[in-house]
Amino acid sequence: MHPGWRLDVAVQTPAHSALGSLLSYASTVPMSPGTLVRLPLGRREVLGVVWACAERTTDDDTRELKAVAGALDALPPLSESWRDLVSFAARYYQRSLGEVALAALPPQLRELSSQQLARRLKRRAAAPQGEAALPPHPVPPEGAGLAQLGPGGAQADVALPARLDPPRGAGLAQPGPGGHVPAVEIEPDAALPVDLSAEQTAALARFEAGNGPFLLFGSTGSGKTEVYLRAVAALLARDDAAQALIMVPEINLTPQLEARVRDRFEARFGAGAVVSLHSGMTNPQRLASWLAAHAGQARIVLGTRMAVFASMPSLKLIVVDEEHDPSYKQQEGARYSARDLAVWRGQRECAKVILGSATPSLESWHHSRPAESDDPGGRYVRLSMPGRIGDGALPTVRGVDMSLQPRKTVLSGALLEAIGQRIARGEQSIVFLNRRGYAPVLACADCGWKSECPYCSAYRVFHKIDRTLRCHHCGFTERVPRACPACGNPDIAPVGRGTERLEEHLAELFEAVKRPDGSAVRIARIDADSTRKQGALAQRLAEVHSGEVDVLVGTQMIAKGHDFRRVTLVAAVNPDGALFSSDFRAPERLFSLLMQSAGRAGRDASYLATRGSTAEMWIQTHHGGHPLFQALRRHDYPAFARQQLDERRAAGMPPFAFQALVRADARTQEAAQEFLHAANTAAEALSHAAQVARYPAVPLAIQRVANVERAQMLVESASRIALQRFLADWQPLLHALRREPVGKGVIRWLIDVDPHAI
Incomplete structure (x- = not known):
């Protein structure tokens, strides 16, 4: 009797169980690596990914192996390159193989039986064109047996490269005779009414002719997104099967970009050509998008950090927009960097990679440094676009020395006057404060009681809108007490200021001011609290874009990525806290946040011209002479980066360690x-x-x-x-x-x- 086959399967085992990366199971038939299987684990039946398949022999060990329960053989196996990505991520970030592999799959896939999946795929295959129908793939009848072993075999372990980033020269374009890399002509897209600037044209030409990875260093408003979309369009036009992955750091940045991508590509490549992948989607939506990408039907996947693990068999281009953003670093479970994995995946799959930012991470900036006499340079190719589209000027940065203002001043008189002038002209302003809630703490002046969280070493934040004290760390929430819990004093008061209180304060200050049409001033707020309900963020952004809002108050949610055409003034109220943080990355994050915030102002040069206005960024600080603010006044990211990298080199900190x-x-x-x-x-x-x-x-x-x-x-x-x-x-x-x-x-x-x- 044939002894059968042994399958080494990646399974999501309990954290720190030390069960090993792969578990062995028995099968009566061979299976291709990458096949999804259902199998027993303890008292449960779980999903696993076949990593290797070997024929058992009579000399094999005599262990009794549990048998797999079945295979999801209606689905093509996950590719070797996808398994290599998962293997590398697990090894590099010190997590189990099964944890990374299963977390990379849509949650609903773990719940489906072989028969349920087969029925779902049949419905998708029979769907009319434009409803994300899968390309032809044989779907077995319900109850069909296990998948047969295809060509190939077990995957060999991939050695850890010397560096996470690929070597210079890894990429798509191959040198021609004499080592010359032929330039690729960029075909104009008849459907695009937008004329490219000289800087955009030059960046695209270098991108098409080179291998990368590329760092697209473009100022806010320079048209980086248009470069991404042109690169995607050129790829899809010349390769009928190619797929592109476009990543953004946060869910709230996806709607505007998704609409733009769909408008650009769906008319040409079909309604199912663009899909999204992010945690804000329902499980059925995520599964549908994943299946379309896995089958190759989705030509463009737009997603957040989880999308770096999307199964895309014909991946040829990866775009990481706002590559500097900390949101690309996963903070739970396997703490991977999606940006760094995107670069590694591009090397593995011979896909070009573009990292884009107006304020690149210092690591990416260092990796893209030009060659000098004593330095061979970085491994990335830097593409620079310092100018704004339409010859628009970057906003003038104005500092307000808060040490010269009256005590407890929230907004200086000069800033209030500047905002008032914008309101009178029908323009919009943004006031940025990276602290949500009404006040950071509620306190009693008599006994010193403060609204500490009983479960965390932090204060509960006072939220006036619903009269609660809420811990932003553990979520513990209570109603605001009528009197001090310690001494009974009824006069407990908020200390400090959050976005909710700032919104209230601005409404009071501009209560008597009228818009050009005579109506009352509209103050709006965007933060994690005001956009908690489904659809709230999209509604608030639509109000800003339509001009209904005069002054927008918010946290870092509004500081990056949004294209507000009517905004001519941005103000940072209290940015000093990060200047003296013990975290050596704090200055980098602050500079990025402020420069990105400034970039929301004056993005439409023609709008400024018709209004006779100028774009301004106001910063209220007690440390105006700090080098960070001096570089910010000049919009001089290279100078800031040089100073920071010199400090890190001297201290032996990343990227030098x-x-x-x-x-x-x-x-x-x-x-x-x-x-x-x-x-x-x-x-x-x-x-x-x-x-x-x-x-x-x-x-x-x-x-x-x-x-x-x-x-x-x-x-x-x-x-x-x-x-x-x-x-x-x-x-x-x-x-x-x-x-x-x-x-x-x-x-x-x-x-x-x-x-x-x-």
């Missing part, structure tokens, strides 16, 4: 730090320990969340490979410590590679 955080969560801070101290001691015996610096364990900035104490330890090395090998060797020791007495008080631990916050 590589870091990871090991974090422990426990019921007490002592238990968390004791576990990390034991882990540090155990690491001394590892082979690469001498190449890795390990720092003492410290509490997190918010050390207690939901009654869980948190501590972390930083590890750092000048060698990425040394750090990776050290972490891989350290993992078994951490698992072992978790089972020892020192780990009994620990709830969980994790490793965060290339952390964004220290």
